[in-house]
Amino acid sequence: MSEVLATLTGVSKTYQKGKESVEVLHNLDIEIPKGDFIAIMGPSGSGKTTLLNLLGGLDKPTSGTVRVGDAEISSMSNNQLSRWRSTNIGFIFQFYNLLPVLTAQKNVELPLLLTNFGSAERAHRAGIALEIVGLEGRTDHYPRELSGGQEQRVAIARAIVSDPMLLLCDEPTGDLDRETAAEILGLLQILNREHGKTIVMVTHDAQAAEFANRTMICDKGTLEHQEAV
Numbered sequence: 001m002s003e004v005l006a007t008l009t010g011v012s013k014t015y016q017k018g019k020e021s022v023e024v025l026h027n028l029d030i031e032i033p034k035g036d037f038i039a040i041m042g043p044s045g046s047g048k049t050t051l052l053n054l055l056g057g058l059d060k061p062t063s064g065t066v067r068v069g070d071a072e073i074s075s076m077s078n079n080q081l082s083r084w085r086s087t088n089i090g091f092i093f094q095f096y097n098l099l100p101v102l103t104a105q106k107n108v109e110l111p112l113l114l115t116n117f118g119s120a121e122r123a124h125r126a127g128i129a130l131e132i133v134g135l136e137g138r139t140d141h142y143p144r145e146l147s148g149g150q151e152q153r154v155a156i157a158r159a160i161v162s163d164p165m166l167l168l169c170d171e172p173t174g175d176l177d178r179e180t181a182a183e184i185l186g187l188l189q190i191l192n193r194e195h196g197k198t199i200v201m202v203t204h205d206a207q208a209a210e211f212a213n214r215t216m217i218c219d220k221g222t223l224e225h226q227e228a229v
């Protein structure tokens with residue numbers, strides 16, 4: 001049996017919209033095995049991104065517990081969560097969120113500023129991450145000098161530079177053409193299969209979901225079923 005990396009137990013999430021309470025997630029129980037690659041699909045407003053935010057410690061459940069690795073993150077303070085995220089979670093978004101005044105190398109180094117690594121070690125680790133994503137020749141390029149696919153590769157390198165236990169991807173190919181999207185999804189497969197990264201990816205794209213090991217369907221705040229891919 002595969003080792004479990006993340007567990008959500010009885011997790012619900014409710015937001016206040018004026019005087020109205022809106023339940024986005026309802027009593028979820030999920031186990032994510034180490035080394036899995038899961039695609040989460042579902043209509044807009046179904047709770048997919050909220051689920052990612054809970055796994056990444058960007059939000060806390062209204063009820064229930066979230067455990068990732070050895071940490072019950074749902075009970076951590078905001079300062080504890082910030083420190084924990086810097087070494088355990090890698091985020092990849094639809095928009096690359098690169099700083100235009102920094103080179104690819106310096107953008108990738110950003111998460112390491114929250115660690116105790118010196119400048120030489122940060123540069124070394126960033127160089128390795130850029131090599132993994134195939135951009136070793138673009139370290140000194142600024143975002144404006146890169147294509148959209150290359151920018152997303154820099155964003156992926158930034159996400160893996162701290163060697164996180166979990167990669168969380170929110171529509172990572174939503175801003176890319178089909179060919180470039182396939183290249184990025186293939187890279188995520190390599191990170192999963194060859195580098196052992198556990199990946200949870202939210203997507204609206206059924207073709208993107210085919211790159212994952214399995215798909216979960218999120219609808220009306222619950223995971224209604226899952227299907228093998």
